Amino acid sequence: MQPNTKSVAQHHDVHQSEHHELSFWRKYVFSTDHKIIGIQYGITALMFLLLGFMFMMIMRWQLAYPGAAFPMYFFIAPIALMGVVVLFITGIKPSVNTVAGLSLVAMAALIWYLGSSDENFPDGIMLPEFYNQMGAMHGTIMVFLGVVPLAVGAFGNYVMPLQIGAPDMAFPKLNMMSYWVYFMGGVTMLISFFVPGGAANSGWTSYPPLSNIATTGQTIWLLGMVFLISSSLLGSVNFIVTIVQLRAKGLSFMRLPFFVWAQFVTSFLLLLAFPPLEAAGVLQLMDRLAGTSFFMPSGLVVSGQILPNTGGGTPLLWQHLFWFLAHPEVYVLILPAMGIISEIIANNTRKPLWGYKSLVYAAIFLGFMSFIVWAHHMFMTGMGSTISAFFQTTTMIISIPSVIILSALIISLWGGSIRFNTPMLFALAFLPMFGIGGLTGLPLGLSSSDIHLHDTYYVIGHFHYVVAPGTIFALFAGIYFWFPKATGRKMNETLGKIHFWGSFVCMNFIFFPMLIQGLAGVSRRLYDGGEQYAHAQSVLYLNEVMSVAAWVMALFQIFFIVNFFRSIKKGEKVSDNAWEATTLDWSATTSPPLAHGNFDTVPEVHRGPYEYSVPGQKNDFTPQHQKA
Amino acid sequence: MEIPYTIETREDTGVNNAKLGIWLFLASEVMLFGALFTTYILLRIGSADDWSQLNDILNVPLATLNTVVLISSSVTMVMSWASLMMKDFKKYKLYMGLTILCSFGFLIIKYFEYSAKFEHHLYPSTNTFLAIYFTMTALHGLHVIGGIIVNTYFWGPGSKMWNTQPERFTNRIEIAGLYWHFVDLVWIFLFPVLYLL
Secondary structure (H helix, E strand, C coil): CHHHHHHHHHHHHHHHHCCCCCCHHHHHHCCCCHHHHHHHHHHHHHHHHHHHHHHHHHHHHHHHCCCCCCCHHHHHHHHHHHHHHHHHECECCCCHHHHHHHHHHHHHHHHHHHHCCCCCCHHHCCCHHHHHHHHHHHHHHHHHHHHHHHHHHHHHHHHHHHHCCCCCCCCHHHHHHHHHHHHHHHHHHHHHHHCCCCECCCCCCCCCCCCCCCCCHHHHHHHHHHHHHHHHHHHHHHHHHHHHHCCCECCCHHHCCHHHHHHHHHHHHHHHHHHHHHHHHHHHHHHHHCCCCCCCCCCCEECCEECCCCCCCCHHHHHHHHHHHHHHHHHHHHHHHHHHHHHHHHHHHCCCCCCHHHHHHHHHHHHHHHHHCHHHHCHHHCCCHHHHHHHHHHHHHHHHHHHHHHHHHHHHCCCCCCCCCHHHHHHHHHHHHHHHHHHCCHHHHCCCHHHHHCCEHHHHHHHHHHHHHHHHHHHHHHHHHHHHHHHCEECCHHHHHHHHHHHHHHHHHHHHHHHHHHHCCCECCCCCCCCCCHHHHHHCCHHHHHHHHHHHHHHHHHHHHHHHHHHHHHCEECCCCCCCCCCHHHHCCCCCCECCCECCCCCECCCCCCCECCCCCCCCECCCCCCC | CCCCCCCCCCCCCCCCHHHHHHHHHHHHHHHHHHHHHHHHHHHHHHCCCCHHHHHHHCCHHHHHHHHHHHHHHHHHHHHHHHHHHCCCHHHHHHHHHHHHHHHHHHHHHHHHHHHHHHHCCCCCCCCHHHHHHHHHHHHHHHHHHHHHHHHHHHHCHHHHHHHHCHHHHHHHHHHHHHHHHHHHHHHHHHHHHHHHC
């Protein structure tokens, strides 16, 4: 490697002399720089998260007050107002705020369009068909357009190359393409609201035969998914090659920050698990457009009529192909979150992570196992008790590495003198919240207790505990943590703490009642929240509790949004290594990092990732590139 | 700052970026076609019909010819890369040209097969066997078209790189070749599974 390091250094010198300015479009829009692409991913994904959240709040109105007229302007006004505030918060010069402000206004317009249509809300009352659209699109947007692009596209893109000492991703043009294909996927999904019958309405899982006979929105949904799958394929190839090939000299695999390991395993999951869903998507498109019957059994009766299709297919095939992706997808949602949390915990306890090697091996094992647990989503489909027994066993096994990771992170806190800043508060909250999410999964993974719990609100409560106060808290933690790296400024601590405590309390008021309702047997996907069912009556009052908590939580997000956009220009200026961290992203680059090449001098790594409070050192942190 | 290892191999991993990238891409392609082959197996096992008789309507001689054409194109693809390794650009042009011709030949034969089916009113919607037959061969055909686009670019405008960065250009042909062999390999599986079994 020695000769190459030299040649890189030479290139760097050459570059200094021919430093030319890129045009506005190449610099900020069609950029090939991983940092810009990371920010593009981040802003887009945050906007989609907010849109998915809006859909959920609209659904929660219906669940809390079934049959009451929808007060649309109460939902639109804050978003529109915030859009205008963000637009003008730092003047009207084109910036990230302009894009975000316009997106917020567009979001308000979309909800106005949906809310004022008589097809969705005759006399202001939500129709069940529209509730189904909201349900399907909430799930799709949150998973495929919000959380994964934020966790992988944004954090992976921005932070990972910095942490491994790389000048950029291995394939910068593919990186740009991956963002724009993702963007196209998002646009496609949004377009589906404007076709006859509205957006997809068969749930984010799109189970046939329902989805096969659904309105045009489902076809658009499938096309959107093809875009999103292609985008994540391009991204994951890029991530793996970058991590394997572009590590700085001396940065062996066992010296990688755990965040990089998490992204590495995640990329393999995206690479190998998504193609079967693409295949399934193609088959469903054939069913819908070419009249095939891959997922259609013979003699299916819909509305009293036998469908004219030839039959011979099976709806179970879709479920297998779908969950073959969608279970690894669960780990795509959680692994990057664990990576972010590890960085923040090591940094704020000022101690090495406890059991770094076990964390790494657990993450790899988790990745392998996640490919052979998928059918635990299908215990109730009649696939037989032998297969159920197999998948129940693998499911119990896969909980072990998750427990190892969580335990290692909790033990890491032991004896540390913890700095309770905003990122650390989110990270600390992640641990018990993910713990609840994980533990509530065990009864679902056992095929006998699943008989009672399947398809109830218990399932919803379980996976939302993993993703919402779990992953999304980790993503908030990451945003507060790496904000100074991207902007050179810190986000406001007071506003951050208000945001944290508000969200933390509200999250539990939203999701814990779901577990109670689910145990009482209330089914998911009911548009009236279970009002028609006798067994649901005793827990029906919780619907209002959850809804109010959701709306209050929305108010607390305003603190985050204002803090975020205000701090870009007006936040407190901090040094390059704002948190006194050891990894290369903090210790070897400027804040914000150099436009091209990331590093002043090519870093060389001499030690592990978390050498905090090493006895005999002058500081309580020893950067990875500091010589022995 | 240049991205390291775009051309030269990294010592401790033994590959350059593009080669690792294409192998990862092919791994995901294996999963894509793997899912479709799995679908084939599941549908065939669950079917009330005897698929070994349903596929009698397919034209085995034409498909055999197509197999020969596609394997030949793989051979010429290797030859085009080998020519570059021997610094013989003219031969590269010849062999790459032949590869592209063979790929077109494959598609033309496939077109005759498809249109014969349509003439007899055999469509994807006719039965589940034809559904999976059309889906898999069409998806494979899309991959052939993708290969033609890439190879034609490297045969035409893309070949200018030979004058400036011969090593990088040779790498590109090797990588295009890996993809092309994969497309070939998929057909080697499709042919017996759909036509013979």
